Amino acid sequence: MGINLQKGQRISLSKEAPGLTKLICGLGWDVAKRSGGGLFGAFSSVPDYDLDASVICLDRNDKVNDMTNIVYFGNLSHRSGAITHLGDNLTGAGEGDDEQILVDLSRIPSQIVKLVFTVNIYDCIARKQDFGQVQNAFVRLVNTSNNQELAKYNLSGSEYKGMTGMLMAEIYKHNDEWKMAAIGNGVKVNGLQELVKTYA
Template sequence: MAINLEKGQRISLSKEAPGLTKLMCGLGWDVAKPSGGGLFGAFSNNVDYDLDSSVICLDENDKANNQGNVIYFSNLQHKSGAITHLGDNLTGAGDGDDEQILVSLNQIPAEISKLVFTVNIYNCLERKQDFGQIKNAFVRLVNISNNKEIARYNLSGQEYKGMTGMIMAEIYRHNNEWKMAAIGNGVKVNGLGELVKAYA
């Protein structure tokens, strides 16, 4: 049975899924019905919410080093082949995962110590959109070998009002094993580029 993580909680993937080598990270969200009161006041539901998931690969100093270490809709695969983004969902419509990212843990280069899973709203300022208008956001990890969900982290509440980006979770090396941390930190950024700058 999958573990439902709380914000700040950490688990060992090696213990929860012994022998784990390949996993799928699924991210999903729904758009709240218009009610006004977001960062930009009343908002229109006529414009789709294009949320973009990304993975920022960091070294032991929490630095991204180069653009190739950012996996997103314009760079769908890491040069090592260890991380593959399955593509951009432009609307978030439908149930289940809106975007999926595949990770082969045993292929991740030794210089990469941490994978940061993020989501940001595309064209957030122009569209006057923020995470206060998003509901049911989640991130989940699935063991590809048996299709079993290992862990899930559901984000809820209005603490993300005014935020335009989200650091959802981290997968990181610790004492020769991989662990996952539920982060859930909202950030105010105008696009992925600004979010990545925090790791420059």
């Protein structure tokens, strides 16, 4: 049974799973059921919520130096081979993880010391969508060697109303030890590129 993290809590991955190198970061969410009803309620023209999970790789100055250090639906694998996005889920439908990202800590280049896991709503402005309608959002880490869940962070509450992006969690290196921090900060951005600008 993994640790259920609270916002701002940090854990040492090295202590929770000695020898850990490969892990899965799973992200999930549900969208609140649409109001409406009536005979044609099932044929609502409201578009699906397309939430996109990404990883922003930062250097010691908390900066991303080029777009190849962002792993997302348009760049599914980091050039080092250390981070692989397993693909885009366009609706959030289904149980369990909606999107998964594989991380091999042993292959992360030395200049990268922090991985920021984010989720943003695709085309949020045009679709008039925000995280106020998103429920049961979570991020979790799983040790791939034994499929054991190391930690999980559930996001909930009305604080995300009006927010269109979210900084879910960080995996960072401190004194040659990998740690995880639960962040859970909502941001107002129009797409991933705008979110990345804060680290430029």
